[in-house]
Amino acid sequence: MISLENVSKQVGGRTLFDGVTCTFREGCRYGLTGPNGAGKSTLLKVMMGVEPPTSGKVLLPRKVSFLKQTIEEFRNSTVIDTVLMGNARLWAAMQERERLYAEEMTDSVGIRLGELEEIVLEEDGYSAETEAEILLGGLGLPEEMWRQKMEQIPTDRQFRVLLAQALFGHPQALLLDEPTNHLDLESISWLEEFLRNYSGILIVVSHDRHFLNAVCTDIADIDYETVITYPGNYDAMLVTKMAVRSRAEEENRLKEKKISQLKEFVAKFGAGTRASQVQSRVREIQRLQPMELKKSNIVRPYIRFTPLQKQPGQVVLKANNLAKSYEGPSLFQNLSFEVQRGDKIAVIGNNGRGKTTLLKLLSGVLAPSSGTVTLGHGVEVGYFPQNHEDLFGSHKKEIAFEWLKARKAGSYDQDVRSILGKLLFSGDDAFKEISALSGGEKARLILGGLMLTSPNLLILDEPNNHLDLEAVSALAWGLEEFKGTAIVATHDRELIDTFATRIISFEADGVRIKDVSPA
Numbered sequence: 001m002i003s004l005e006n007v008s009k010q011v012g013g014r015t016l017f018d019g020v021t022c023t024f025r026e027g028c029r030y031g032l033t034g035p036n037g038a039g040k041s042t043l044l045k046v047m048m049g050v051e052p053p054t055s056g057k058v059l060l061p062r063k064v065s066f067l068k069q070t071i072e073e074f075r076n077s078t079v080i081d082t083v084l085m086g087n088a089r090l091w092a093a094m095q096e097r098e099r100l101y102a103e104e105m106t107d108s109v110g111i112r113l114g115e116l117e118e119i120v121l122e123e124d125g126y127s128a129e130t131e132a133e134i135l136l137g138g139l140g141l142p143e144e145m146w147r148q149k150m151e152q153i154p155t156d157r158q159f160r161v162l163l164a165q166a167l168f169g170h171p172q173a174l175l176l177d178e179p180t181n182h183l184d185l186e187s188i189s190w191l192e193e194f195l196r197n198y199s200g201i202l203i204v205v206s207h208d209r210h211f212l213n214a215v216c217t218d219i220a221d222i223d224y225e226t227v228i229t230y231p232g233n234y235d236a237m238l239v240t241k242m243a244v245r246s247r248a249e250e251e252n253r254l255k256e257k258k259i260s261q262l263k264e265f266v267a268k269f270g271a272g273t274r275a276s277q278v279q280s281r282v283r284e285i286q287r288l289q290p291m292e293l294k295k296s297n298i299v300r301p302y303i304r305f306t307p308l309q310k311q312p313g314q315v316v317l318k319a320n321n322l323a324k325s326y327e328g329p330s331l332f333q334n335l336s337f338e339v340q341r342g343d344k345i346a347v348i349g350n351n352g353r354g355k356t357t358l359l360k361l362l363s364g365v366l367a368p369s370s371g372t373v374t375l376g377h378g379v380e381v382g383y384f385p386q387n388h389e390d391l392f393g394s395h396k397k398e399i400a401f402e403w404l405k406a407r408k409a410g411s412y413d414q415d416v417r418s419i420l421g422k423l424l425f426s427g428d429d430a431f432k433e434i435s436a437l438s439g440g441e442k443a444r445l446i447l448g449g450l451m452l453t454s455p456n457l458l459i460l461d462e463p464n465n466h467l468d469l470e471a472v473s474a475l476a477w478g479l480e481e482f483k484g485t486a487i488v489a490t491h492d493r494e495l496i497d498t499f500a501t502r503i504i505s506f507e508a509d510g511v512r513i514k515d516v517s518p519a
Contacts, residue, residue, distance in 0.1 A: 087169030349506025382455030439466030
């Protein structure tokens, strides 16, 4: 059991949560939700003792595991050792045992080795490497990487190793912050199944609505400066939360209407002979005072893409015998397809198979090794890169407002301010330096550039990364209602189901293209 007792946290004078008292129980899988900036990651860090609470205390079980984000800490360790470090007690015993076996054997060394063997046995140390290998395989790391050093494997694979580290060792409680980042659809499905079979306390933060619905038995929602728990998955929580809020608002409206009627009676007869009736109504007015409703932090950006009035031709884009290689074999070759006006295409597949490369070829950022990409008549391309620094690299000291205004020559200040407001850049947020923006703010700013420039072909590479659940929903609706053409690489199944009419799937034996019907 994890217990929070009167826990409060303030950051820079802002209260994230105040006086939180709640319990997370064994056998339950909690989704920790709230918009960007609500304090989800901070609450996880407070639970783990990485950050102190402003007040209150946290009670934890003995064995708690936390998803780390610090790959640099493990750069000189092998992949398999990094996973084993997830069980600190076992790892310390194994390291000490190895060191003692290299020393001269004495009675005291022998006694200590016996104690260490008991620890290894208690922690299932004799099957530890097998367990670690199962986790690595499930998360999509090929066997040839398991004995390599962390610094020798791609960065996204290093983050998968840290996820395997968090899952390793049968922890009593498991705290995961955005575990599906850097995972492809196949690995996400494996993780869902693993977590559904996990018997401890799970608390997970994720922007993937499908993942939360598939995994969670309960939702712990950060809102109104506290944590409110709801039974059921994310969709069930939304229904309950909105119903509770609506009931409270309706009760307040009825109270205000009744108070208005009573005040009319008091004003009419206050100076007359009906004093007792007037006093009765005054007491009733005091009793009926509406409940003060704290402002909810649920805010949804307004994302709508309006293509230029000029319609492109029927064929928006044609790829002919495309191939691309860097060093070694081609990612793909002889790839040919046409994109028709109005197509909404989702690009899916395991990481490393060429999705980002294909989108860079289609948007003109990269040149193919062979083959051609031809844009149709009147096509204007808007590109969202997976790595935001591809756009912001030389503009880090620029103000967000100025960067957005420069996207379109002759833009009026009021148009730029309107888009920033729709994307939740309120007050001084619009005048932050780009270097000071969070990942979610940078993603929304790039989307703002696309809203301002009005392209009729959107090419978006993992646009939902760093966006919270409300923003991903807004993006899905924006793509669904878009009157132009869209090609989007994503692992988010909810997003795919909402907008996609065609799928380009990168599979082990090649690239497949098929038509689908959006949900």
